Amino acid sequence: MSNNRNPQRTTSTSHDHNNTEDNNDIDYNISSKRRDLNAALGLDSTGAEDDYYEDNQIDYTNAFLKESKHSQEILSKLRPDISNFDKVLLGPTDWNYDDEKMNSLAKKQFVFDLLPSFEMLHSMQNTTPRCSFENPDDHDFPPDYFNNNIHGRIGSIAGSGSPSYATTPNSIQNSSTSLSSMTSRDSQITIDDYQDDTIPDTSEKNLLDKSHLLPNYDSSNIDVGVHVTRDVPDPIKRNENESMLKEYTSGDVVHGYVTVNNTSTKPHEFQMFHVTLDGYILVIDPNTKRSSHKRFLNMVDISASWSYGTLSPAANFNYQASTKDEEGFILGLPNDRILRPKSKYKKFFAFKIPYKLLDNTCRHDLEIHTLLPPSFGVDRVKKKGSYANISINPLLHYGHSGVKGSPILTDDLSGDNLSISYAINAKLISFHPRKLNKLCVLKQNEYNLRFIPYGFAIPLFSSKSALINLTSQIEHGFEVAQHVIDMKKLGKDVPQEDEAEFVRVLKDRQLQSVNPELTPSSSNNNTYSNPSFIDKIHETKDFSRVECTSKYLDDGLANTRSSFLKGLKLGGGSQKSKSTNTNGLITISSKIPKGGLPYISPSLLRKTNEVSKLNELGIKNHDKLSLSLPDKEKKKLSTLKFEFTFTPSDFSSESITLPELKNIKASLLALNMSSTSPIPVKLSGDFFTKKDSERVIAKFQKYHDQYQSLLEKFKEYELDLSRHIDKFTYQDIVALKNLHVDSTTVDVFDYSIKTDSSWEQTPSESNQTQWKKKVELNIDLKDNISETLVPNFQTCLLSRVYSIQLVFKFKNGHSTELVVPIRLRSFDDL
Structure with missing residues (x-):
């Protein structure tokens, strides 16, 4: 079964139809060189067993190399005057360049996604409230990195007796500092940070980071809109909107524009306007109903947000500030931060979705927690529960609120208490109309995005x-x-x-x-x-196999487990009969499969996101990601191989009746593992089954009780327990004590026994006689699967892992279970 992107694409987009054959030769050579590069990096040379060990690192090196090379090629085609990129232009200036010298394709593809310095970010985004100075022109100083010039931060207050007025927006053209990517480890911050009458410089630095904690006023006189376009927007003409069912992946660029409309007859002042791409996790404890939010992704488009002057959009196009487009929108926002009556404004954004998050995302330095997780469930608490009523259409297998930018709800087995969301947020921040000197979000809007990560070579592991x-x-x-x-x-x-x-x-x-x-x-x-x-x-343990062992008893015998094991140890059999024996230990083991299963989504989502329907940038990004993986990583799982070992309990029997396999049942086991505190370890499906997870939770509950007891004793003796058990260790105890594991079994396989060999007698390490046999099972995904199966992911608060749950039934009525971890990934499977 193919996944949501159709692999059968036979033609590629080209702007020079006369050079089609040459381009094909070039593509072939590039592909050959990329494979050679893979081999040189060791991406294809590892054995199957080497892919499963505890500290294996995630392989996205090749994708990063290709991204860097791609950017360098585009920059070389732009042929800019490098000195111009070091200039900050003050006042109205015309930028003179020759469009004909610029490769049109490169110009369209290029996105300025380099990070600005922290000093520049703060000077542009974390500005002081408007009342702290009167003349906005006095603020127009670039940051000074050498002389600590405070003009770059707070402007000049002296001699500012003239009233504030709107000026012609300044122009900073082709700035390469348009996007800033940040992460927030802990979003449990109170709004008391904003209770001062004036906001000092320390709060100024945190205005952008804490804007999501400001109270929402929701003014009826202001409208804010967020629109996502299919391609790079045209600043003058109407643009085609992107489908609500669009799915983005790493390396994709999200283009669009935001609008601000003052519908009243009075001017409105504002302090800041932010446009961000945010990703956050919601976990609600089902017992205590305590909720925990973690904002793991926060990117700000400086050119789309408000700042003194006008930054060119992150996408490589220019427009004349303060002019109107054909819909009557004024391009840009006023420099004096005053929205004129009955006026509407427009700014453009472009966000390039990263491959991974910053390293400080995870306190425990788990690399797998720095990968972006897929969209998962729907936040039913957000926006006063406005998304709580979204239901799934039984025919389409998804649902939404009917409003553009609504999140898409699928049957992804997330439940009501867990969600991962991505959204482009536009916030107009101002002083509260009824509480002077208190900041609030005057108006905001969001556009929810659906993100599905690409199938990087993430190894399976054991916890x-x-x-x-x-x-x-x-x-x-x-x-x-x-x-x-x-x-x-x-x-x-x-x-x-x-x-x-x-x-x-x-x-x-x-x-x-x-x-x-x-x-x-x-x-x-x-x-x-x-x-x-x-x-x-430092021995590498064999995490590449899983096994289960159970006692195999005859139906007519009522041996207890203790007597059975005693018989196994002493080699003595039942007194009932020494001529035959059907009792013993049976062990079933399987190698963790290298191949995986594809991401499964509703048919309409798959059709919308076929490769043939991607735009030019999407196709190139898809090809780049696809070539970054070796072919063996793309193989679809089709068979499972098992090794049966039978050890009889009575070796003195004249004959031994060996177990006869009746059938095997295979189903998909989906595990949601969550906690309201950061989980300190990677979680694996082979260990966190229902019984194992209950034992782990009970153990850490005991640790928590022991900690509380010690804490009381240390207080009694006026001692400090943190000298021996630090707060981070205690937080780890709480995280695993509050761990919740929800499992769902899904019938998604067609399966049949392919081969069932005969038992063969072999000696064991303890010189006991054993019998072994091999069994191979064919599995295939069913055609019509109503559930949405998102790729595996691990985050600090929430994880989804998959396993194939196998039930082996024997002809004497005995049955045993084996859980085999697998991966679900999003790419074109082979």
Whole structure:
């Protein structure tokens, strides 16, 4: 089954039809060189087993290399005067350049998405309130990086006796500082930061970051609109709007414009106008109903937001500020921040969706948490619950509110308490009409985007190692803290050297648990008597296989598990009969498949987002991402291979009846794992099944109770528990204590047993006789799947993982389950 982008594209867009054959040769050569580059980088050379280990890094290096090369090629075609990019133009100026010298395709493709300096960003976006100066022209100074000139930040106040008035907008042409990308680790910030009568410079720096926390006034006299266009907008003419069902991916550019309309007969002042692309996660605890928001993506388009002067749009086109288009909109916003009566304004934006987030997105430095997650569910709390009534059309398998820019709701198994949203937000910030000197959002609007990440080579992994390390760290802290309390109960103070010695002995014990042959003296000297110790610590565990083991009993026997295991250990069988034996242990194992399953979406969404319907920029981005993956990463999963091992409990029997397989049932297991606090480990589907997750949650609940008990004792003795268990460790305990795992089983497969070999007798490592056989299962996705299956993702608060749940039934009525982790990714599968 193909995914939402049609792989059968036979022609490519070209502006020179006479050079079609030459272009094909060039494309072939480029493809060949790209494959050579993949091989040189080692992207195609790794073995199957090397793709599954705990600390594997995510491979998007090739995509970054192609993006850099692509940008350099376009810049070379623009042939600019480099010195012009270092100039900030003050006052009305005409930019003279020859359009004919500029490659038209390069001009259309180029987007200024370089990051500005923090000083420039703050000087343009985090401006002081309008009442702090009177003459806006006195503010028009560029930031001074060498002399600490305060004009770049607050302007000049002295001699500003003249009244404020609108001036001709200044022009900063072709600025390469149009986009700023930021992240917010913690959006749990109160609005009390804005309760001062005047806003000092420290608050000024945070105005942009905290604008989402300002109260919303929702003025009836102001209208703000956000419009997404199919292509680069024309500043004068009407533009074709993009489909609501459009799905964006990494590297795509979102083009459009924002409008501000003063419908009243009075002028309105404002302090700032921001246009941002935001991504945020909502998690609601189903028990306490406590909600947690995390804004993981925050990009601001400086050219679309308000600033002194007029920045050229991030997309590579220019317009004459203060002129009107054919719809009567004034291009740009007034320099004096006063909206004239019955006037409407327009500004243009362009956001290039990044491949990954900034490193500080995740406090635990988990690289997988820096990848952008897909759109997931619908935020039913946002905008006073205006999206809560969206329902899914049973025929279309999706729904929306009917308003342009509404989020798209699909049956993605997200539930009502979880959501991941992307939206372009336009906010007009002003002083509150009824609360002077208090800032508010006078008017805002948003356009929700649907984002589906491209299938980068994200490895599968196991959570076991990370959980073992975390629990070891926690228990170590508890032991040290309890030792301090015990000494206090004996009326003794714990000298610092004694505490250090206790910690050393505790660490020695932990090291010996890793390798019993390690002696305390050797660890104290940082030398190891066993030369293989270091190798054992860094040994790559076999995370490439999963297995399940269960007892296999005859229907007529009522052996308990203890007696069964005793019989297995002693080699003795049931007294009922020594001539035959049907009891034993059966182990089923499978290699975690390299191939994956494609992203599944409603048919109309797939049709809207076919490659043939992408614009020129979308096609090139699709091809670039597709070529960044080796072919083996694109293979669709079609078979699963299993190895059966049977160990009889009674080896003295004259004959052994081997298990006979009756059938195998395969279904897709989707797990939503969430917490209201940042989760400290990567989560894997093979470990966080229902029973395993309950054990993990119970264990960390016990840790939490133990921490609270120690905290009371430390307070009693006026001691500081954070010396032994820091606040971050405590937050990790809370995160896993509050972990929620919701599983849904979906019937999406057609399956059949392909091969079922005969049992073969083989010796085991313990010299016991075993029988082994191999079974292969064909699986294929059904044609009509109503559910939307988004790609795997992991974030600090919310994760979605998939597994294939397999139930093996035998002819004697015995059954056992095996869970095999898999990946769902969005690309054209082979």
